[in-house]
Amino acid sequence: MKVTFAHMGNLWITVKTILEDLGVEVVVPPRPSRRSLEVGVRHSPEFACFPLKMNIGDYIGAIERGADTIVMVGGVGPCRLGHYAQVQAEILRDLGYRAEMVILEPPRGHFSALLDKIRYLTGGKPISRVVRALRFGWEKLYALDCLDRALVRTRPLEAVPGGAAAAHRRAVAAVAGAAGVEATRRARDEGVAAVLAAGGAGAAWEDDGEAGGGLPGRNGTPLRVGIVGEIFMVAEPFANQDLERRLGEMGVEVTRALYVSDWVRINLLLDTLRLRRRSRQSVVKEAASPYLGHFVGGEGLESVGETVLYSRQGYDGVIHVAPFTCMPEIVATSLLPEVGRDLDLPVMSLFLDEHSGEAGLATRLEAFVDLLARRRARAGAGRATR
Amino acid sequence: MSANGLPRLGSGAVVGLPRALLHYELYPFWRVLFERLGLKVVVSPPTTRDLIEQGARRSVDEACLPVKAYYGHVMALRDRVDAVFLPRLVSLLRGTYTCPKLLGLPDMVRHNVGRLPPPIILDFDETKRGSGLGDAALALGPRLGRTGRQASEAVKAALEALGVFRAALWAGLSFEEAAARATQGPLADRPGGGPSGEALRPPVRPTDWREPAALNGRPRVALVGHAYNIFDPGVNLDLRRKLVGLGCHILTSEMLSHEEVQAESEAMPKEIFWSSGRRIMAAVRRFRRAGFVDGIIHVISFACGPDSMVGEIAERETRRESALPYMVLTIDEHTAEAGLVTRLEAFADMLRRRRRKTGGEGP
Numbered sequence: 001m002k003v004t005f006a007h008m009g010n011l012w013i014t015v016k017t018i019l020e021d022l023g024v025e026v027v028v029p030p031r032p033s034r035r036s037l038e039v040g041v042r043h044s045p046e047f048a049c050f051p052l053k054m055n056i057g058d059y060i061g062a063i064e065r066g067a068d069t070i071v072m073v074g075g076v077g078p079c080r081l082g083h084y085a086q087v088q089a090e091i092l093r094d095l096g097y098r099a100e101m102v103i104l105e106p107p108r109g110h111f112s113a114l115l116d117k118i119r120y121l122t123g124g125k126p127i128s129r130v131v132r133a134l135r136f137g138w139e140k141l142y143a144l145d146c147l148d149r150a151l152v153r154t155r156p157l158e159a160v161p162g163g164a165a166a167a168h169r170r171a172v173a174a175v176a177g178a179a180g181v182e183a184t185r186r187a188r189d190e191g192v193a194a195v196l197a198a199g200g201a202g203a204a205w206e207d208d209g210e211a212g213g214g215l216p217g218r219n220g221t222p223l224r225v226g227i228v229g230e231i232f233m234v235a236e237p238f239a240n241q242d243l244e245r246r247l248g249e250m251g252v253e254v255t256r257a258l259y260v261s262d263w264v265r266i267n268l269l270l271d272t273l274r275l276r277r278r279s280r281q282s283v284v285k286e287a288a289s290p291y292l293g294h295f296v297g298g299e300g301l302e303s304v305g306e307t308v309l310y311s312r313q314g315y316d317g318v319i320h321v322a323p324f325t326c327m328p329e330i331v332a333t334s335l336l337p338e339v340g341r342d343l344d345l346p347v348m349s350l351f352l353d354e355h356s357g358e359a360g361l362a363t364r365l366e367a368f369v370d371l372l373a374r375r376r377a378r379a380g381a382g383r384a385t386r
Numbered sequence: 387m388s389a390n391g392l393p394r395l396g397s398g399a400v401v402g403l404p405r406a407l408l409h410y411e412l413y414p415f416w417r418v419l420f421e422r423l424g425l426k427v428v429v430s431p432p433t434t435r436d437l438i439e440q441g442a443r444r445s446v447d448e449a450c451l452p453v454k455a456y457y458g459h460v461m462a463l464r465d466r467v468d469a470v471f472l473p474r475l476v477s478l479l480r481g482t483y484t485c486p487k488l489l490g491l492p493d494m495v496r497h498n499v500g501r502l503p504p505p506i507i508l509d510f511d512e513t514k515r516g517s518g519l520g521d522a523a524l525a526l527g528p529r530l531g532r533t534g535r536q537a538s539e540a541v542k543a544a545l546e547a548l549g550v551f552r553a554a555l556w557a558g559l560s561f562e563e564a565a566a567r568a569t570q571g572p573l574a575d576r577p578g579g580g581p582s583g584e585a586l587r588p589p590v591r592p593t594d595w596r597e598p599a600a601l602n603g604r605p606r607v608a609l610v611g612h613a614y615n616i617f618d619p620g621v622n623l624d625l626r627r628k629l630v631g632l633g634c635h636i637l638t639s640e641m642l643s644h645e646e647v648q649a650e651s652e653a654m655p656k657e658i659f660w661s662s663g664r665r666i667m668a669a670v671r672r673f674r675r676a677g678f679v680d681g682i683i684h685v686i687s688f689a690c691g692p693d694s695m696v697g698e699i700a701e702r703e704t705r706r707e708s709a710l711p712y713m714v715l716t717i718d719e720h721t722a723e724a725g726l727v728t729r730l731e732a733f734a735d736m737l738r739r740r741r742r743k744t745g746g747e748g749p
Contacts, residue, residue, distance in 0.1 A: 047686075047694035077659035078483035083695045086656055090702045292493045294474060294509065296486040327691040330448045331490030338497045351448060 002027050003069045003102075003121065004062035006055040009235040010144045011260060013176045015071075018137035022122045022129065027067035029058040032238040036061050041354045043091050050323035050353045051232040052084050054239060056091060063097050071121065074105025079298035079328055136181055138264065143175045143188035145259040148244075150192045152255070154199035155248025156222040163198035165245070171195060222253040223372050226310035228303040229321035230329050233352065235260065240321050240352065241361050247319075250369045255315075257306040284309070290342075291335045300328025304335055311343040316372045318345060324353035346371055392529045393469045393504030397424040401506065402467035404459035405430045407452055407488065408475050410561060410613035412519075414568035416471065418547040419523055422540030423532055428467055430459040433620025437462055438719050444498045450687040451718045452614050453487055453494075455621055460499050470503045472496070476511035478519070478661040485660060485692050520545055556643040558595045561617040595637050598678045605737035608673040610639040610700075611685035611693070612662045615717070622685055622717060623726055629683075632734040637679065639669030646672060663696040670700040674708050680737045681711040688718035711736060 004027045005015050016026050030036060032054055040057030059070055075082025085103045092099055102117055118130060147168055154164040171191025178184040225247060233239050234256055244254045266280045285295075288305035295301045307318045320336055322329030333349040340347035348368050350361070395401065401420050403409060409416075413429075420427050431437070433455055441458025463470050472492040475484050483489070492507045508526060511517040520541050527537020547568040554564035598606065607629055609616050616638050619627065626636055642650075642665065650668035651657045658664040666684070673679040684700065686693040697714060704712050713733050715726070 045694050045698040047689050047691075048698070049691070049694075074656075078486050078489065080691055080695055082659060083656075083699075087695050087698050090699055094702055094706070291497060292490060293507075294476065294489050294493075296489040297483070298486065300486060300490065325448070325689045325691060325694070327486035328490075330446065331486055331494060333448060334446050334490070334494040335497050 001025065001069050001121075002067045003071055004029055004059065004067035005071045006051075006058040007032055007236065007238075008232055009237065009260075010148075010172060011141075011235070013144060013172070014137045014141040016176075017140050018133045019071075019121075021133035021136050022125055024121060024123075027062045027065050029062035029065075029067075032058065032236070037238075037354055043095060045087070047325055048087065049080055049326050050239060051230075051236075052080070052087065053354065054232075054236070055084065056088060059088065059092065059099065060095075060097070063092075063099055067099065069100045069102060069121075071102050071104065074103040076105070077297065081298070136184075138261070139181045139184045140175055140178070141264065142261045143178075143184050143191075144172065145261040146188055147171050147175070147191050147195060148256075148259070150195040152244055152248055152253060154195055155245070156251045156253045157199035159200075161249045164195050167191070167194040167198050222251055223316045223369065223376060224253050224255065224314075225372070226255050226257060226306065226313075226315045226318045227321065228257050228299075228306045228310075228318060229332075229350075230299050230303075230323055230326050231258075231260075231263075233321045233323055239323075240350075241356065241358060243319070243321065243350075243365075246362065246365055247369070250365070252369055252372075255310075257302065257310075287312075291339055292331065296328045296331045298326065298328030300332045303329060303332035304339060307336060307339050307345070307347060308343065311339075311345045315345070316376060317368065318347045319368070320347060320349040322349070322351050324351045324355075326351070346375070392506055392526075395425060395469055395530055398426060399468040400426045400428055400466070402460075402463035402470045402503065403427060403429045404456055404463065404470070404472075405432065406456040406459045406618070407491075407614050408473075408478070408484070410617045411478070412473075412475075412548065414547040414551040414565055415519065415523075415544045416473075417569050419526070419540050419544035420471070422543050423527055423530060423536065425530075428463065430462045433459070433618050435620075435719075438620070442719055444500075445494075448689070449487065449494075450690050451621060452612070452687055453491070454719065455618070456491065457495065457499055460495055460502070464499075464501055464503060467503050469506050472505045472507050474507060474509045476509060476517075477513045478510075479664065480512050481657065482659050482661040482664055483513070484662070487691075519548075552644075555640045558637075558641050561613075561640075595641055601635050603738070603741060604633050604635050605680040605734065605741055606637060606678060607634040607734075607737065608637045608639070608669065608679045608682045609685060610666050610669045610673070610682060612666070612687075612690075613640055615685045615687060616640060623721060623723055625685065625715070625726075625730075628727060628730055629734070632730060634734055634737070637673065639666055642669050642672060658696055660692040660696070663692045666693070667696050667700055670704060674704055674710055679710070680741060681713070681733065683713045683715055683733070685715050685717065688716050711740070 002025045003019055005012070007029060012028050016028055019026050036057030037054060039060050040053040040055070044053040044056050072085055073081070074085055082105070085101050089101050102121060104114065104117060122130060151164055151168045155161065158164055171187065171194060174187040174191060175184060178187045227234055227243070237244065247254050270276050284302050284305035287308040288301050292301055292304045303320055307320070310318050320329070320333065322333070333351070336347045336349060339345070346368065348364065350364070403413065403416055417427050437458035438451070438455050440461050441456065442454040444457050444461070445454045460470060472495055474492050475488055477483050492505065496502065496505060508522055509517060510519050510522045512519070523541045523544060524537055527540060528534060551564050551568035554567050555561070559567070609626070615622055619625070629636055647665050647668040650671045651664050654667070658667045670682060670684070673682055682704065684697055686697055701712055701714065704710060711733065713729070715729070
């Protein structure tokens, strides 16, 4: 059995770590590219959402390199992600590819069904071994998010762009290659220090255990923009046309509302086990409630709620990214203009797909950042733009 | 507005129902419910190009045609009603959701349609205990200041009407016929008057499509899709009439009973988790195997999320497992009449040719 999975940012490092630690042979698909996207678009339904098309490109690339089993997440709706597996299986079958789909999804009453799939993938390893592998994977996930966070912090401070990104690349490779929990932690700490060093004395760091939260040591100088939207589009630089890099190089400090490690730690562990007084979901839901009174699947409710929360934290603006035709984010984008008006917060929605041009995006981002800079300048002489 | 967030509506106040989206699945329920609660019901006028355009102007570009039409219908009600009913239809069937846009619809309307009459927003969710159609509707009465008894009688009558409506659809009646049967009839004490009584309710004609009579060479076409696309001539460019004009006999996905839908659905490796999507998928499978259906047309709104998935599975399965002609018709506010007619003519011609070749009933 040779297992593959779709790309989403650097998540492949975590998934590969977990599977290999369990003795599973892994085939990582080639990084998303114009070529893989073209393949995906050609074989996917026209109105499928963008992540599905990119997944198809990844799977075909991996199958051509010998993968025979695809692991992916499922779902119970109403977001389309929950039916990706069925549609993708149909497409691959009609193309004559033989690959088995193992779908990991929230159990509907039968938790044993999920365990059976894990047992199948791992060749019957005991649960304690699975837990150990997950623990190792978690360490990598967290390390990668810390590196990303250090990078977005440092980029706007660089005199010459590129140094922080190069340090980040080296650090990611070190984390990917780290052979154990301790080695991963060392690679993380050294990597974060190297990335921050590229920004000179301006970048500071405090490990508060929350990859996306708590931003200490800042004097509020760079413009701050929060990113909300559909999780794949936020996390996959190829899909969002390197949004974080573009903004960083314009001198903007970017914050992702939720890093994958935060999601695992907060939604999957803390709040599922009810270890906190107020769950993150309830905070976001309450923030969204004047505008949206119900979950709408995917990250639609989060996009609205997190925009409100960014406003309360004094952010200069919010960028909302979503795949073209994404249903939950169409609800969000219908409401965000009103949120922005009420809170006097510039919000820009970007619906992206295979037809989105690079020049168009660059122009829109420049105009948006200009707007934020002018507002900052107008807001007071004490807070200069840079 | 009263404390519970609902407008105060005395007896005889007028509540508006937008003639769009799930109106085509639930209209008799709403009508009887509100009338039994002592309100007058006004339904927005039939969909027109102009009404869609009005709605589209208030909507984000990314929204689908039926949602834009819904905005237009709400706008058409604005100056004519004391309150507008904006139900939040989360789930119509256990284990399913409608669609994310419908989950957010009341909020989208509230924040985008100006000069909105006081909205009645109520969540209906079959996935949650006590929030299903009947239970949620039961809570409406007291919140409008009616007694518990009035409320439960209203819900009972509304559910009865819905039952009549669905049975009529499953037997093969059109939306208008089924709705008329369900809302005109023994409701002798309906406020607003009008002739009533059992005698006026027409008997269901034995049109059961499951035992089809000979059609003298006319092809049988199965129209599958969301009820609001199949039934609203203003949205689908009068598709049904055009097909009938071309000599086709029409079956629709709304003609499957709940049990037929479930039987087909449970045979799938993973059941579709959208309420309408499950029906569409089941209809394609049922019609494909029926033996007497000559062709299937899946009517899809441009950029419809659920249909992009359900349609893909249904079409690939059908092409793999049968030789049945299968056409996908994508409609939006820019769909040109002439192009549509040409495609329908070509499809109908092909079905007739195939019929002659196989010589008789069924392909």
